[in-house]
Amino acid sequence: MISLLYLLVSAQWLVSSLGVQLINQDKHVVMDNGILQVTLSNPQGHVTGIQYNGIENLLEVNNRESNRGYWDLVWSGDGIKRKKGLLDRIEATNFTVIEQNEEQVELSFTRTWDSSLEGKVVPLKIDKRFVMRSGPSGFYTYAIFEHLQGWPAISIGNIRMAFKLNKDKLHYMAIADNRKRFMPLPDDRLSNRSQVLAFPEAVLLVNPIEPQFRGEVDDKYQYSSESKDIRVHGWICRNPATGLWQITPSNEFRSAGPVKQYITSHVGPTSLNVLHSTHYAGADLILNIEDGEPWKKVFGPIFVYLNSLSHGGDFQKLWEDANKQMMTEVQGWPPNFLASKDFPKSDQRGNVSGRIVVHDRYVNDKSIPAKGAYVGLAPPGDVGSWQIECKSYQFWTSANEDGYFSFNNIRPGNYNLYAFVPGFIGDYKYDNVIAISPGSQANLDDLVYEPPRDGPTIWEIGIPDRSAAEFFVPDPNPKYINKLYVNHPDRFRQYGLWERYAELYPDEDLVYSVGVSDYRKDWFFAQVTRKKDNNTYRGTTWQIKFKIDNLDENGTYKLRLALATANVAQLRVGVNEPSKNPPLFSTGIIGKDNTIARHGIHGLYYLYNVSVPGSLLLKGNNTIFLTQTESISPFQGIMYDYIRLEGPPT
Structure with missing residues (x-):
């Protein structure tokens, strides 16, 4: 049986045979391929409207035009005093038609910095491109950023393409096969309907418009994904059955490798394509361009894909079709139809x-x-x-x-x-x-x-995979549930898990006995601070107890400490003497990735190799003390990836 989706797509291709048209209006330009129409502000280059499947505008019409579909970044430079930098919505000042024929339209919206703009906009030459072709049900966008010799130094913390979608139409969000759900409304986050929790991004929905969401936590960081997994995500309107998706066929332009985590979609409804950010990494991942340093980079292209069902049916098929389209885009990478010479074919x-x-x-x-x-x-x-x-x-x-x-x-x-x-x-x-x-x-x-190794394994804790996911992740406080992550492999994304440590260990810190304990049940996933009665916090000391039957007092043992994340933390290591000063080893203050608060299971990876003289060990029972000393907030701490004690070389 031919699917309804296939019938509709076939009809769309028939309509699109008329070719791509470019319509110039007073303050806008419209790309139309017979399937959808995309309206952009001229010369600013913001996407102000997406008309498709009988829906006049899939973007939020109640927002101002610059707050519907846009490229933006967060930057700092000399004279910028805001702690988190300035948000630049990247409003272009010049519009150019790069290519226009029946098969394709490519538009360019550019802005070039000069000294009169110092402190107002980022010192970059920016070219935002939009491409519509005669066949596909969607459009492409990419951007070229360039810093020229002689321009001032800048630091960039975030670069993204964002869409604020029609809140009356799109209510179902899909990120992965096991991360799909109906979402609360943006109005549910208003002060009269929600309660702010430990940070502004996280709210408890106390009086939502839809009663089904009452008692749930909403936090955009619960929907982050690793870069390698962000290929397609988006939103669905059920009536008429319509999907809007962002497809990223390649991650060549994203920062920091395959396991760097980025925000995807969240309540708004908001669909993001974050191309660079410091989330889950901290200041180490600020993009710093020196004074006068030449630099150029192409971000994208991203494919914004639209699909629909012609006569009802299971709206989940839209997600399935979006994944098929994603594979088509991946197999066709790199696209050979982009006009910019900065994007090699x-x-x-x-x-x-x-x-x-x-x-x-x-x-x-x-x-x-x-x-x-x-x-x-x-x-x-x-x-x-x-x-x-x-x-x-x-x-x-x-x-x-x-x-x-x-x-x-x-x-x-x-x-x-x-x-x-x-x-x-x-x-x-x-x-x-x-x-x-x-x-x-x-x-x-x-x-x-040849991985780091000096001697045979005496004992090990965890799995070396740069993640703390294999350790014990507790059930969340019943007051702070996100229903999506109940009985879910990503249970670590629940809110407030850091508070569960003190509840599980009310009097004494964690003690792990090698050969008896099971890291899947007995090793808490994060070594966090402990809250005291006066609303202050203190560091924690974990113990690893083990036996050595054949001790080499003259040999050197090796303790391998692989950390999955750290946030303004300091780990001190002691052997059989917990209070010895100085300790056998200290990391110093490390990390600022905020992974604990942002419901991640890893951030930046650290590996420490600690030499342990045999003279510090005892024949028989021994204890290693792991103390995380920093204790100003509940979000300071570390996650372990893997710990191993090696004997002297044989």
Whole structure:
């Protein structure tokens, strides 16, 4: 049976055979391909209207035109006093038709900085592009940012493309197959209908318009996703059955690698495509451009896809169809129809292939394939530098079960190859610079990763995968539930889990006994502060108890501490003496990623290798003390990825 969706799409293609039209109005331009019409303000370049499937405007008509569909960024520079920087909505000053024919229209909205704009808008030359083609049910957008020699230094914390959608029409949000739901209304967050919780983003819905949401927590950070998983997300209107989706076929322009987390969609209804942000990373990921430094980067293209059902039916089919369209866009990357010379086409790019294996003689005498390894090409830098790199482009893939990997369509330039392997700690870097030129093909010999290791494993806690998800994540306080995450693999996204630690450990901190305890049940997912009766906080000290039967007093043991995140924290390590000063090891103050408050399970990755003299250990029972000292707020703390104690080398 031919699906209703197929029938409608076929009809749309028939209508679109008339070609793409560009309609000039007084203060707007309209792109029309017979399927949908997209209206943009002239010369500002904001998307003010999307007309489709009989809906006059899928954007929020009650918002001002600059607050419907827009590119924006947050920046700081000399003289900017606001702590979080200035929001620049990127209003263009010049409009140009780049290409116009029956097959395609490409529009350019530009703004160039000069000294008269100092302190008012970001010192960049910005070109926002919009492309409509005769066939697809949607449109593309991308932007070119350029900093010219002689321009002042700037710092950028956030870059995004945002759509504020029609709140009377779009109520169902879909991010992933297991993260879909009807959402509260924006009015439910008003002061007379909600109660602000520990921070403004999180509210308890006490009197929502729809009673089904009463007692739920709404917080936009509960809908964040890792970069590698943000391929398609969007919203659905049930009557008429219509979907609006943002499809991101490639992450080459996103900052900080495949597991960097970004906000996606949230109550508004708001659909975001965040291309650079400091969320879940902190100040380490601010994009800093020096005084006079030349810099240029292309963000996108993003495909805004519209679909519908012609005669009712299961609206979930719109999500299924959006995923099929996403695969079509991925397979067609890079698109060859963009007019900008700054976006290289497929024949202007290069390819890399190879194999990566792991050699850890305490696991296997032979090298083993790095199955599932994340392998990336990023600008030359130190080991692991990719996770805070944000100025250039990155390309990531996964190795197959035999460790083979391949990259296609890499932008010309110089790269290092980086990798990290689930099941092993640390980071790999291929020291040779890989030069990519148009049409080049680099075939690498077997790359051998030797993860940090001195001696045999005495004991270990957790799984080395850069996440704390395998540890004990408690049920949320029944007062603070998001129904989506009840009995869900991402239970860590529930609000207020940091408060559960003191409830589970009211008198004493966590004690873990090797060989008896189970990290899945007995290791709390985050080492957080403890609230005291006077509304102050204190640090916590966790204990790991273990036995050593054959002690080498003259040998050196090694404690591997892999942290999944840290937020204004300091971890001190003691062995058998909890109060010794100075401690055996201290990280100093690390991290500012706010992962605990933002319902994440990891942020920036840290690996510490602590030498433990055998003279500090005892034959028989021993205790390692892990103290997180900083205690101003409930959100200070760390998440562990994995801990291992190794014996002296054999």
